[in-house]
Amino acid sequence: MLKRFRAWQYVWAGPSLIQKGFDKSNGEPYEVPTPETRYVFVSDPKHIQELDDAPDAVLSLQAAARHMLQPKYTMHGFSWFDLRGAEGFGIERVVRTLLTNFLPEILPDVGRMVRVKMEQLMPNHTVVGKGGPETSVFALMKELVAHTNAYVLFGKELGDNEEFMKAASTFMDQTLVVAEIIRLVPRWAVPVIGNWTSSKFDSDKVMHSTLLAIIEKRLEERNARKLGQKVPKHPDCIQWVMDTSPTWGAERVVWELMAIWFGACYSLSVTSAFTIQDLCRYSEHVPYLRAEIESQYGEFETTGKGAAPCSKASSRSRRVSTQLSPVVSTRRHAVKPFEFSDGTKLGVGDWACTPVHAINHDPTYYPDPMKFDGFRFADPAVVEKATGPRNAGPTQPEPSDLTEVSSKWQFWGTGRMACPGRFYASMTLKVILGQILANYDCTLPAPEAKSLLTWRSTFFPRESFKVTFSPRITI
Numbered sequence: 001m002l003k004r005f006r007a008w009q010y011v012w013a014g015p016s017l018i019q020k021g022f023d024k025s026n027g028e029p030y031e032v033p034t035p036e037t038r039y040v041f042v043s044d045p046k047h048i049q050e051l052d053d054a055p056d057a058v059l060s061l062q063a064a065a066r067h068m069l070q071p072k073y074t075m076h077g078f079s080w081f082d083l084r085g086a087e088g089f090g091i092e093r094v095v096r097t098l099l100t101n102f103l104p105e106i107l108p109d110v111g112r113m114v115r116v117k118m119e120q121l122m123p124n125h126t127v128v129g130k131g132g133p134e135t136s137v138f139a140l141m142k143e144l145v146a147h148t149n150a151y152v153l154f155g156k157e158l159g160d161n162e163e164f165m166k167a168a169s170t171f172m173d174q175t176l177v178v179a180e181i182i183r184l185v186p187r188w189a190v191p192v193i194g195n196w197t198s199s200k201f202d203s204d205k206v207m208h209s210t211l212l213a214i215i216e217k218r219l220e221e222r223n224a225r226k227l228g229q230k231v232p233k234h235p236d237c238i239q240w241v242m243d244t245s246p247t248w249g250a251e252r253v254v255w256e257l258m259a260i261w262f263g264a265c266y267s268l269s270v271t272s273a274f275t276i277q278d279l280c281r282y283s284e285h286v287p288y289l290r291a292e293i294e295s296q297y298g299e300f301e302t303t304g305k306g307a308a309p310c311s312k313a314s315s316r317s318r319r320v321s322t323q324l325s326p327v328v329s330t331r332r333h334a335v336k337p338f339e340f341s342d343g344t345k346l347g348v349g350d351w352a353c354t355p356v357h358a359i360n361h362d363p364t365y366y367p368d369p370m371k372f373d374g375f376r377f378a379d380p381a382v383v384e385k386a387t388g389p390r391n392a393g394p395t396q397p398e399p400s401d402l403t404e405v406s407s408k409w410q411f412w413g414t415g416r417m418a419c420p421g422r423f424y425a426s427m428t429l430k431v432i433l434g435q436i437l438a439n440y441d442c443t444l445p446a447p448e449a450k451s452l453l454t455w456r457s458t459f460f461p462r463e464s465f466k467v468t469f470s471p472r473i474t475i
Protein backbone atom coordinates (compact mmCIF):
# COMPACT_ATOMS: atom_id res chain seq x y z
CA MET A 1 0.00 0.00 0.00
CA LEU A 2 2.79 2.43 1.03
CA LYS A 3 4.73 1.43 -2.09
CA ARG A 4 1.72 2.26 -4.28
CA PHE A 5 1.25 5.64 -2.51
CA ARG A 6 4.93 6.49 -3.13
CA ALA A 7 4.51 5.69 -6.80
CA TRP A 8 1.42 7.94 -7.10
CA GLN A 9 3.18 10.71 -5.18
CA TYR A 10 5.35 11.14 -8.28
CA VAL A 11 2.39 12.66 -10.13
CA TRP A 12 2.05 15.69 -7.84
CA ALA A 13 5.51 15.80 -6.23
CA GLY A 14 7.76 14.56 -9.06
CA PRO A 15 10.40 17.34 -8.99
CA SER A 16 10.98 17.11 -5.23
CA LEU A 17 11.23 13.28 -5.32
CA ILE A 18 13.73 13.50 -8.19
CA GLN A 19 15.71 16.19 -6.35
CA LYS A 20 15.76 14.18 -3.09
CA GLY A 21 17.00 11.11 -4.95
CA PHE A 22 19.66 13.19 -6.70
CA ASP A 23 20.86 14.73 -3.40
CA LYS A 24 21.27 11.27 -1.85
CA SER A 25 22.65 9.51 -4.91
CA ASN A 26 26.19 10.87 -4.93
CA GLY A 27 26.17 10.72 -8.71
CA GLU A 28 25.07 7.05 -8.85
CA PRO A 29 21.92 5.91 -10.71
CA TYR A 30 18.83 6.05 -8.49
CA GLU A 31 15.28 4.82 -8.75
CA VAL A 32 12.00 6.72 -8.53
CA PRO A 33 8.78 4.68 -8.74
CA THR A 34 5.88 6.13 -10.76
CA PRO A 35 2.28 4.88 -11.12
CA GLU A 36 3.04 3.10 -14.39
CA THR A 37 6.66 2.01 -14.13
CA ARG A 38 10.07 2.39 -12.54
CA TYR A 39 12.26 5.35 -13.55
CA VAL A 40 16.03 5.15 -13.17
CA PHE A 41 17.72 8.56 -13.14
CA VAL A 42 21.34 8.89 -14.24
CA SER A 43 23.41 12.06 -13.86
CA ASP A 44 27.02 10.93 -14.09
CA PRO A 45 28.48 11.79 -17.55
CA LYS A 46 29.63 8.17 -17.89
CA HIS A 47 26.11 6.79 -17.38
CA ILE A 48 24.56 9.46 -19.63
CA GLN A 49 27.01 8.37 -22.32
CA GLU A 50 25.98 4.72 -21.82
CA LEU A 51 22.32 5.73 -22.21
CA ASP A 52 23.20 7.52 -25.45
CA ASP A 53 25.26 4.59 -26.75
CA ALA A 54 22.48 2.05 -26.17
CA PRO A 55 20.86 1.04 -29.49
CA ASP A 56 17.35 2.39 -30.15
CA ALA A 57 16.11 -1.20 -30.17
CA VAL A 58 17.11 -1.41 -26.48
CA LEU A 59 16.49 2.09 -25.03
CA SER A 60 13.93 3.90 -27.15
CA LEU A 61 13.00 7.61 -27.15
CA GLN A 62 10.16 6.87 -29.55
CA ALA A 63 8.61 4.30 -27.21
CA ALA A 64 8.85 6.75 -24.28
CA ALA A 65 7.26 9.52 -26.37
CA ARG A 66 4.52 7.15 -27.51
CA HIS A 67 3.70 6.43 -23.90
CA MET A 68 3.78 10.10 -22.89
CA LEU A 69 1.66 11.37 -25.77
CA GLN A 70 -0.65 8.39 -26.44
CA PRO A 71 -0.82 9.34 -30.15
CA LYS A 72 -3.40 6.68 -30.95
CA TYR A 73 -5.93 8.76 -28.99
CA THR A 74 -4.44 12.25 -29.21
CA MET A 75 -3.24 12.33 -32.83
CA HIS A 76 -6.14 10.79 -34.70
CA GLY A 77 -5.06 7.17 -34.57
CA PHE A 78 -1.31 7.61 -35.10
CA SER A 79 0.44 4.36 -34.21
CA TRP A 80 4.10 5.17 -34.29
CA PHE A 81 7.06 2.86 -34.23
CA ASP A 82 9.33 2.33 -31.23
CA LEU A 83 12.38 2.33 -33.45
CA ARG A 84 13.82 5.63 -34.67
CA GLY A 85 13.77 5.97 -38.47
CA ALA A 86 11.97 2.61 -38.71
CA GLU A 87 10.32 3.65 -41.97
CA GLY A 88 13.36 5.32 -43.42
CA PHE A 89 12.28 8.80 -42.32
CA GLY A 90 15.02 11.30 -41.49
CA ILE A 91 13.48 13.63 -38.90
CA GLU A 92 16.98 14.94 -38.27
CA ARG A 93 17.27 16.02 -41.91
CA VAL A 94 13.89 17.79 -41.96
CA VAL A 95 14.12 19.63 -38.65
CA ARG A 96 17.86 19.95 -38.02
CA THR A 97 19.08 20.59 -41.58
CA LEU A 98 16.33 21.81 -43.94
CA LEU A 99 14.45 23.90 -41.37
CA THR A 100 17.62 25.44 -39.90
CA ASN A 101 18.97 26.28 -43.38
CA PHE A 102 15.68 27.96 -44.26
CA LEU A 103 15.79 30.36 -41.31
CA PRO A 104 17.79 33.27 -42.80
CA GLU A 105 15.29 33.40 -45.67
CA ILE A 106 12.23 33.67 -43.50
CA LEU A 107 13.46 35.61 -40.45
CA PRO A 108 12.47 39.16 -41.50
CA ASP A 109 8.90 37.98 -42.19
CA VAL A 110 8.75 36.11 -38.89
CA GLY A 111 9.81 39.25 -36.99
CA ARG A 112 7.08 41.31 -38.69
CA MET A 113 4.51 38.59 -38.12
CA VAL A 114 5.33 38.28 -34.40
CA ARG A 115 5.08 42.07 -33.95
CA VAL A 116 1.63 42.21 -35.57
CA LYS A 117 0.29 39.02 -33.96
CA MET A 118 1.39 40.14 -30.50
CA GLU A 119 -0.86 43.20 -30.86
CA GLN A 120 -3.75 41.20 -32.31
CA LEU A 121 -3.65 38.32 -29.82
CA MET A 122 -3.01 40.27 -26.62
CA PRO A 123 -6.67 41.35 -26.09
CA ASN A 124 -7.76 37.65 -26.13
CA HIS A 125 -5.75 37.04 -22.95
CA THR A 126 -5.99 40.38 -21.18
CA VAL A 127 -8.28 41.45 -18.36
CA VAL A 128 -8.48 44.74 -16.49
CA GLY A 129 -6.97 44.27 -13.03
CA LYS A 130 -6.64 46.69 -10.10
CA GLY A 131 -3.75 48.56 -11.67
CA GLY A 132 -4.79 48.28 -15.36
CA PRO A 133 -4.56 45.62 -18.09
CA GLU A 134 -3.02 42.26 -17.11
CA THR A 135 -2.24 39.47 -19.56
CA SER A 136 -1.99 35.73 -19.01
CA VAL A 137 1.51 35.36 -20.37
CA PHE A 138 1.38 31.58 -20.83
CA ALA A 139 -1.94 31.68 -22.72
CA LEU A 140 -0.59 34.48 -24.92
CA MET A 141 2.66 32.62 -25.61
CA LYS A 142 0.80 29.43 -26.54
CA GLU A 143 -1.11 31.32 -29.23
CA LEU A 144 1.82 33.42 -30.39
CA VAL A 145 4.13 30.40 -30.66
CA ALA A 146 1.44 28.47 -32.56
CA HIS A 147 1.15 31.30 -35.11
CA THR A 148 4.92 31.59 -35.45
CA ASN A 149 5.36 27.84 -35.89
CA ALA A 150 2.49 27.59 -38.36
CA TYR A 151 3.96 30.37 -40.46
CA VAL A 152 7.41 28.77 -40.58
CA LEU A 153 6.57 25.05 -40.58
CA PHE A 154 3.38 25.03 -42.66
CA GLY A 155 3.47 28.27 -44.67
CA LYS A 156 1.52 31.54 -44.69
CA GLU A 157 -1.71 30.08 -46.09
CA LEU A 158 -2.28 27.75 -43.14
CA GLY A 159 -1.11 30.41 -40.70
CA ASP A 160 -3.96 32.59 -42.00
CA ASN A 161 -6.56 29.81 -41.76
CA GLU A 162 -8.54 30.74 -38.64
CA GLU A 163 -10.22 27.40 -38.08
CA PHE A 164 -6.92 25.56 -38.42
CA MET A 165 -5.11 27.99 -36.13
CA LYS A 166 -7.79 27.71 -33.44
CA ALA A 167 -7.35 23.92 -33.47
CA ALA A 168 -3.56 24.03 -33.75
CA SER A 169 -3.29 26.44 -30.79
CA THR A 170 -5.31 24.17 -28.49
CA PHE A 171 -3.80 20.90 -29.73
CA MET A 172 -1.01 21.00 -27.13
CA ASP A 173 -3.40 21.30 -24.15
CA GLN A 174 -5.72 18.68 -25.58
CA THR A 175 -2.88 16.22 -26.15
CA LEU A 176 -1.57 16.65 -22.61
CA VAL A 177 -5.01 16.24 -20.98
CA VAL A 178 -6.08 13.20 -22.99
CA ALA A 179 -2.66 11.52 -22.69
CA GLU A 180 -2.53 12.05 -18.93
CA ILE A 181 -5.99 10.58 -18.41
CA ILE A 182 -5.06 7.53 -20.45
CA ARG A 183 -1.75 7.07 -18.64
CA LEU A 184 -3.47 7.05 -15.27
CA VAL A 185 -6.37 4.67 -15.93
CA PRO A 186 -5.90 0.88 -15.62
CA ARG A 187 -4.67 -0.72 -18.83
CA TRP A 188 -7.90 -2.68 -19.42
CA ALA A 189 -9.90 0.59 -19.43
CA VAL A 190 -7.66 2.40 -21.94
CA PRO A 191 -9.58 1.61 -25.17
CA VAL A 192 -12.94 2.74 -23.74
CA ILE A 193 -11.65 5.79 -21.82
CA GLY A 194 -9.25 6.66 -24.63
CA ASN A 195 -11.95 6.69 -27.30
CA TRP A 196 -14.37 8.54 -25.03
CA THR A 197 -11.93 11.32 -23.99
CA SER A 198 -10.64 11.70 -27.50
CA SER A 199 -14.23 12.11 -28.77
CA LYS A 200 -14.68 15.10 -26.43
CA PHE A 201 -11.98 17.11 -28.23
CA ASP A 202 -11.64 17.95 -31.86
CA SER A 203 -8.42 19.90 -32.41
CA ASP A 204 -6.58 16.79 -33.66
CA LYS A 205 -9.42 16.05 -36.08
CA VAL A 206 -9.40 19.58 -37.51
CA MET A 207 -5.59 19.54 -37.84
CA HIS A 208 -5.70 16.09 -39.40
CA SER A 209 -8.35 16.88 -42.02
CA THR A 210 -6.84 20.25 -42.98
CA LEU A 211 -3.32 18.87 -43.38
CA LEU A 212 -4.60 15.77 -45.20
CA ALA A 213 -6.31 17.89 -47.88
CA ILE A 214 -3.11 19.90 -48.44
CA ILE A 215 -0.92 16.81 -48.65
CA GLU A 216 -3.23 15.02 -51.04
CA LYS A 217 -3.07 18.05 -53.32
CA ARG A 218 0.71 18.05 -53.10
CA LEU A 219 0.86 14.35 -53.94
CA GLU A 220 -1.12 15.18 -57.08
CA GLU A 221 1.38 17.93 -57.82
CA ARG A 222 4.20 15.44 -57.38
CA ASN A 223 2.64 13.16 -59.98
CA ALA A 224 2.09 16.10 -62.30
CA ARG A 225 5.74 17.10 -61.94
CA LYS A 226 6.80 13.57 -62.88
CA LEU A 227 4.80 14.02 -66.08
CA GLY A 228 6.81 17.13 -66.83
CA GLN A 229 4.20 19.68 -65.76
CA LYS A 230 5.18 22.86 -63.94
CA VAL A 231 3.99 22.86 -60.31
CA PRO A 232 4.46 25.36 -57.47
CA LYS A 233 7.38 25.04 -55.03
CA HIS A 234 6.60 24.84 -51.30
CA PRO A 235 9.49 25.65 -48.97
CA ASP A 236 7.95 24.28 -45.76
CA CYS A 237 8.03 21.32 -43.39
CA ILE A 238 5.06 19.63 -45.07
CA GLN A 239 7.02 19.40 -48.30
CA TRP A 240 10.29 18.42 -46.61
CA VAL A 241 8.62 15.52 -44.79
CA MET A 242 7.04 14.38 -48.08
CA ASP A 243 10.33 14.64 -49.99
CA THR A 244 12.31 12.86 -47.24
CA SER A 245 9.91 9.92 -47.19
CA PRO A 246 8.66 9.57 -50.78
CA THR A 247 6.94 6.22 -50.17
CA TRP A 248 4.59 7.54 -47.48
CA GLY A 249 0.90 8.08 -48.09
CA ALA A 250 -0.82 11.33 -47.13
CA GLU A 251 -2.04 10.15 -43.75
CA ARG A 252 1.41 9.02 -42.60
CA VAL A 253 2.82 12.47 -43.45
CA VAL A 254 0.01 14.14 -41.45
CA TRP A 255 0.80 12.06 -38.38
CA GLU A 256 4.48 12.91 -38.50
CA LEU A 257 3.67 16.61 -38.84
CA MET A 258 1.33 16.48 -35.85
CA ALA A 259 4.08 14.94 -33.72
CA ILE A 260 6.57 17.61 -34.81
CA TRP A 261 3.92 20.25 -34.16
CA PHE A 262 3.40 19.13 -30.58
CA GLY A 263 7.15 19.17 -29.84
CA ALA A 264 7.58 22.56 -31.46
CA CYS A 265 4.67 24.28 -29.69
CA TYR A 266 4.81 22.81 -26.22
CA SER A 267 8.43 23.45 -25.27
CA LEU A 268 8.61 26.86 -26.93
CA SER A 269 5.49 28.23 -25.23
CA VAL A 270 6.63 27.04 -21.81
CA THR A 271 10.17 28.41 -22.27
CA SER A 272 9.09 31.80 -23.64
CA ALA A 273 6.54 32.29 -20.83
CA PHE A 274 9.12 31.46 -18.12
CA THR A 275 11.71 33.74 -19.74
CA ILE A 276 9.30 36.70 -19.81
CA GLN A 277 8.47 36.11 -16.15
CA ASP A 278 12.20 36.18 -15.37
CA LEU A 279 12.83 39.32 -17.39
CA CYS A 280 10.11 41.04 -15.36
CA ARG A 281 11.59 39.86 -12.07
CA TYR A 282 15.18 40.70 -13.00
CA SER A 283 14.47 43.82 -15.00
CA GLU A 284 17.97 45.19 -14.37
CA HIS A 285 19.01 43.08 -17.40
CA VAL A 286 16.54 44.74 -19.76
CA PRO A 287 18.58 47.86 -20.66
CA TYR A 288 21.50 45.66 -21.78
CA LEU A 289 19.25 43.43 -23.82
CA ARG A 290 17.63 46.46 -25.45
CA ALA A 291 21.08 47.84 -26.26
CA GLU A 292 21.88 44.53 -27.95
CA ILE A 293 18.60 44.58 -29.84
CA GLU A 294 19.26 48.10 -31.07
CA SER A 295 22.78 47.32 -32.23
CA GLN A 296 22.35 43.75 -33.56
CA TYR A 297 18.74 42.75 -34.07
CA GLY A 298 18.49 44.30 -37.54
CA GLU A 299 21.45 42.27 -38.74
CA PHE A 300 20.10 39.13 -37.06
CA GLU A 301 16.79 39.51 -38.90
CA THR A 302 18.34 40.01 -42.29
CA THR A 303 21.14 37.46 -42.05
CA GLY A 304 20.13 34.97 -39.33
CA LYS A 305 23.51 35.78 -37.72
CA GLY A 306 23.18 35.43 -33.98
CA ALA A 307 20.28 32.97 -34.26
CA ALA A 308 22.08 30.88 -31.72
CA PRO A 309 25.83 30.56 -31.55
CA CYS A 310 26.85 34.18 -32.08
CA SER A 311 24.42 36.10 -29.91
CA LYS A 312 26.31 37.81 -27.10
CA ALA A 313 23.94 38.64 -24.29
CA SER A 314 20.39 37.59 -25.08
CA SER A 315 20.98 33.90 -25.71
CA ARG A 316 22.78 33.86 -22.37
CA SER A 317 19.93 35.38 -20.42
CA ARG A 318 17.42 33.11 -22.22
CA ARG A 319 19.78 30.36 -21.17
CA VAL A 320 19.66 31.41 -17.52
CA SER A 321 15.85 31.16 -17.56
CA THR A 322 16.09 27.72 -19.11
CA GLN A 323 18.72 26.70 -16.56
CA LEU A 324 16.39 27.61 -13.70
CA SER A 325 13.17 26.34 -15.29
CA PRO A 326 14.04 23.56 -17.78
CA VAL A 327 11.13 22.06 -19.69
CA VAL A 328 11.68 18.39 -20.49
CA SER A 329 14.50 15.89 -20.12
CA THR A 330 15.95 12.79 -21.67
CA ARG A 331 13.73 9.75 -21.39
CA ARG A 332 14.26 6.27 -22.80
CA HIS A 333 11.90 3.31 -22.51
CA ALA A 334 13.67 -0.04 -22.16
CA VAL A 335 12.38 -2.19 -25.01
CA LYS A 336 14.92 -4.88 -24.03
CA PRO A 337 16.73 -5.40 -20.69
CA PHE A 338 19.70 -3.06 -20.16
CA GLU A 339 22.48 -2.76 -17.58
CA PHE A 340 24.59 0.31 -16.71
CA SER A 341 28.30 -0.21 -15.99
CA ASP A 342 27.72 0.06 -12.21
CA GLY A 343 25.35 -2.93 -12.39
CA THR A 344 22.05 -0.96 -12.25
CA LYS A 345 19.54 -2.95 -14.29
CA LEU A 346 16.55 -1.86 -16.37
CA GLY A 347 13.86 -4.43 -17.05
CA VAL A 348 11.62 -4.25 -20.12
CA GLY A 349 9.19 -1.33 -19.58
CA ASP A 350 11.47 0.57 -17.15
CA TRP A 351 12.65 4.03 -18.14
CA ALA A 352 16.09 5.65 -18.04
CA CYS A 353 15.95 9.42 -17.51
CA THR A 354 18.20 12.36 -16.68
CA PRO A 355 17.27 14.70 -13.79
CA VAL A 356 17.66 17.90 -15.78
CA HIS A 357 16.34 20.28 -13.11
CA ALA A 358 18.59 18.78 -10.42
CA ILE A 359 21.65 18.86 -12.72
CA ASN A 360 20.95 22.52 -13.57
CA HIS A 361 20.89 23.36 -9.87
CA ASP A 362 24.04 21.42 -9.00
CA PRO A 363 26.77 23.78 -7.70
CA THR A 364 29.40 21.43 -9.15
CA TYR A 365 28.39 22.63 -12.59
CA TYR A 366 26.74 25.97 -11.84
CA PRO A 367 28.29 28.18 -9.15
CA ASP A 368 25.59 29.75 -6.92
CA PRO A 369 23.01 27.82 -9.02
CA MET A 370 19.83 29.46 -7.70
CA LYS A 371 21.00 32.96 -8.56
CA PHE A 372 19.59 34.54 -11.71
CA ASP A 373 22.39 36.37 -13.45
CA GLY A 374 21.66 37.02 -17.09
CA PHE A 375 25.38 37.19 -17.83
CA ARG A 376 26.21 33.82 -16.24
CA PHE A 377 27.01 32.10 -19.55
CA ALA A 378 28.61 35.07 -21.29
CA ASP A 379 32.25 35.89 -21.89
CA PRO A 380 33.22 38.22 -18.97
CA ALA A 381 35.19 40.49 -21.34
CA VAL A 382 32.11 41.00 -23.54
CA VAL A 383 29.95 41.64 -20.48
CA GLU A 384 32.34 44.23 -19.11
CA LYS A 385 32.36 46.01 -22.45
CA ALA A 386 28.56 46.17 -22.40
CA THR A 387 27.99 47.00 -18.74
CA GLY A 388 31.23 48.57 -17.53
CA PRO A 389 32.94 47.17 -14.41
CA ARG A 390 30.46 45.25 -12.25
CA ASN A 391 30.58 43.04 -9.22
CA ALA A 392 31.10 39.65 -10.82
CA GLY A 393 28.04 37.36 -10.71
CA PRO A 394 28.22 33.56 -10.73
CA THR A 395 30.06 33.30 -14.05
CA GLN A 396 30.63 29.86 -15.58
CA PRO A 397 34.23 28.75 -16.15
CA GLU A 398 33.62 28.80 -19.94
CA PRO A 399 31.17 30.94 -21.94
CA SER A 400 28.61 28.78 -23.77
CA ASP A 401 25.46 28.99 -25.87
CA LEU A 402 21.84 28.08 -25.41
CA THR A 403 22.10 25.35 -28.06
CA GLU A 404 24.86 23.48 -26.20
CA VAL A 405 24.28 19.75 -25.74
CA SER A 406 26.31 18.04 -23.00
CA SER A 407 25.93 15.90 -19.90
CA LYS A 408 25.69 19.03 -17.75
CA TRP A 409 23.29 20.80 -20.17
CA GLN A 410 20.48 18.33 -20.75
CA PHE A 411 17.94 20.95 -21.78
CA TRP A 412 17.85 19.61 -25.35
CA GLY A 413 18.25 15.97 -24.38
CA THR A 414 21.19 13.68 -24.94
CA GLY A 415 23.83 13.11 -27.62
CA ARG A 416 22.66 11.71 -30.92
CA MET A 417 18.96 12.13 -30.04
CA ALA A 418 19.32 15.74 -28.85
CA CYS A 419 16.54 18.00 -30.05
CA PRO A 420 16.97 18.67 -33.78
CA GLY A 421 14.70 21.74 -33.44
CA ARG A 422 17.03 23.55 -31.05
CA PHE A 423 18.42 26.01 -33.62
CA TYR A 424 14.96 26.94 -34.82
CA ALA A 425 13.70 27.09 -31.21
CA SER A 426 16.56 29.34 -30.17
CA MET A 427 15.90 31.67 -33.10
CA THR A 428 12.17 31.81 -32.40
CA LEU A 429 12.79 32.63 -28.76
CA LYS A 430 15.10 35.41 -29.83
CA VAL A 431 12.53 36.85 -32.25
CA ILE A 432 9.67 36.70 -29.73
CA LEU A 433 11.66 38.12 -26.82
CA GLY A 434 13.36 40.69 -29.05
CA GLN A 435 10.03 41.96 -30.34
CA ILE A 436 8.51 42.09 -26.87
CA LEU A 437 11.48 43.89 -25.29
CA ALA A 438 11.69 46.37 -28.17
CA ASN A 439 8.00 47.21 -28.14
CA TYR A 440 6.76 46.72 -24.56
CA ASP A 441 7.70 47.46 -20.98
CA CYS A 442 6.84 44.32 -19.04
CA THR A 443 5.97 44.35 -15.35
CA LEU A 444 4.36 41.98 -12.87
CA PRO A 445 1.08 43.28 -11.40
CA ALA A 446 1.21 40.57 -8.67
CA PRO A 447 4.82 39.38 -8.33
CA GLU A 448 3.96 37.19 -5.32
CA ALA A 449 1.25 35.22 -7.16
CA LYS A 450 2.00 31.54 -7.83
CA SER A 451 3.74 31.43 -11.18
CA LEU A 452 4.30 27.73 -11.83
CA LEU A 453 2.83 24.34 -11.25
CA THR A 454 4.36 20.90 -11.55
CA TRP A 455 2.97 17.69 -12.98
CA ARG A 456 5.14 14.59 -12.82
CA SER A 457 8.67 15.88 -13.55
CA THR A 458 7.52 18.89 -15.57
CA PHE A 459 7.24 22.57 -14.66
CA PHE A 460 4.46 24.58 -16.31
CA PRO A 461 3.80 28.32 -16.07
CA ARG A 462 0.39 29.00 -14.49
CA GLU A 463 -2.19 30.50 -16.83
CA SER A 464 -3.40 32.63 -13.91
CA PHE A 465 -0.01 34.38 -13.65
CA LYS A 466 -0.21 37.79 -15.27
CA VAL A 467 2.18 40.24 -16.91
CA THR A 468 1.41 43.83 -17.84
CA PHE A 469 2.66 44.68 -21.33
CA SER A 470 2.75 48.48 -21.70
CA PRO A 471 3.49 49.68 -25.24
CA ARG A 472 6.79 51.58 -25.28
CA ILE A 473 6.77 55.09 -26.55
CA THR A 474 9.73 55.39 -28.88
CA ILE A 475 10.50 58.69 -30.55
Ligand code: HEM
Pocket residue numbers: 061084091095260263264265267268271327328329330331410411412413414415416417418419420421422424425
Ligand atom coordinates in the same frame (compact mmCIF):
# COMPACT_ATOMS: atom_id res chain seq x y z
C1 HEM B 1 12.55 25.32 -26.11
C2 HEM B 1 12.17 24.47 -27.03
C3 HEM B 1 12.51 22.99 -27.07
C4 HEM B 1 13.02 22.16 -26.10
C5 HEM B 1 13.40 22.50 -24.68
C6 HEM B 1 13.14 20.83 -26.69
C7 HEM B 1 13.64 19.73 -26.03
C8 HEM B 1 13.71 18.47 -26.58
C9 HEM B 1 14.18 17.30 -25.87
C10 HEM B 1 14.66 17.27 -24.43
C11 HEM B 1 14.10 16.25 -26.72
C12 HEM B 1 14.43 14.79 -26.39
C13 HEM B 1 15.85 14.49 -26.71
C14 HEM B 1 16.36 13.27 -25.97
O1 HEM B 1 15.59 12.56 -25.35
O2 HEM B 1 17.58 13.03 -26.01
C15 HEM B 1 13.58 16.75 -27.98
C16 HEM B 1 13.35 15.98 -29.08
C17 HEM B 1 12.81 16.46 -30.25
N1 HEM B 1 12.48 17.76 -30.54
FE1 HEM B 1 12.68 19.35 -29.31
N2 HEM B 1 12.69 20.89 -27.98
C18 HEM B 1 12.30 22.18 -28.26
C19 HEM B 1 11.80 22.67 -29.44
C20 HEM B 1 11.61 21.92 -30.57
C21 HEM B 1 11.13 22.43 -31.84
C22 HEM B 1 10.76 23.90 -32.10
C23 HEM B 1 11.04 21.39 -32.70
C24 HEM B 1 10.61 21.34 -34.14
C25 HEM B 1 10.59 22.34 -34.96
C26 HEM B 1 11.48 20.21 -31.97
C27 HEM B 1 11.54 18.94 -32.50
C28 HEM B 1 11.98 17.82 -31.81
C29 HEM B 1 11.98 16.48 -32.39
C30 HEM B 1 11.51 16.12 -33.80
C31 HEM B 1 12.52 15.62 -31.42
C32 HEM B 1 12.70 14.11 -31.52
C33 HEM B 1 14.10 13.81 -32.01
C34 HEM B 1 14.34 12.36 -32.38
O3 HEM B 1 13.41 11.58 -32.48
O4 HEM B 1 15.52 12.02 -32.57
N3 HEM B 1 11.83 20.57 -30.69
N4 HEM B 1 13.36 18.11 -27.86
